Amino acid sequence: MICNNITELTKELDKCIEMAIKDSADEVKEKLEEYIENYYNEYAPKKYPRTFQFRNSPKSISKKNKAEVYIDESMMHYKEATARQVLDWANQSLHGGMEVDGADSMFWDDFMEWVEFDLEDLIAKNLKKYGMEVTKN
DSSP states (O other): OOOSSHHHHHHHHHHHHHHHHHHHHHHHHHHHHHHHHHHHHTOOOSSSOOOOTTTTOEEEEEETTEEEEEEOGGGOOOSSSOHHHHHHHHHTTEETTEEOTTOOOOHHHHHHHHHHHHHHHHHHHHHHHTTOOOOOO
C-alpha cells in the first residue's frame, strides 16, 4: 500500500483499525456465547422446556472504531420470569431460578474476568493481522 499524503494514510489506518475492531467484537461475542453454552451444559431441565432465548441473545455491533458486545434482553421472553431475572439466575448458577447439583458457572462474572485479562491481547492480535505494529508496555 502506497499512500501519497496524510489523508490517504489516515484513511488506510482507519480501515485497518475498523476491521480489527470488528473481528475483535465478533470474537468477544463468540467467547460470551461459549460461557453461556457452558452454563446450558450444566443442566438439562426436567420441569420446563428450553427455549434457547438466552443462548441466542448475545449480539455485537461495530462501527468505525467502536464496538459493543451485549446480551439483547429484548430477545428474551419468558412466562415466569423477566429477562433480567434469568440473567441474574444464570450468573448465580441457578437454572430456572433453582439450585442444581454440580452447577457452578457464573457466566457473566467468568466472562468479564476473561475480558479483563484477554481483551487487550485479542485486539493487539487483530491489529497485527491487518498490518499494524503493536507493542505493550
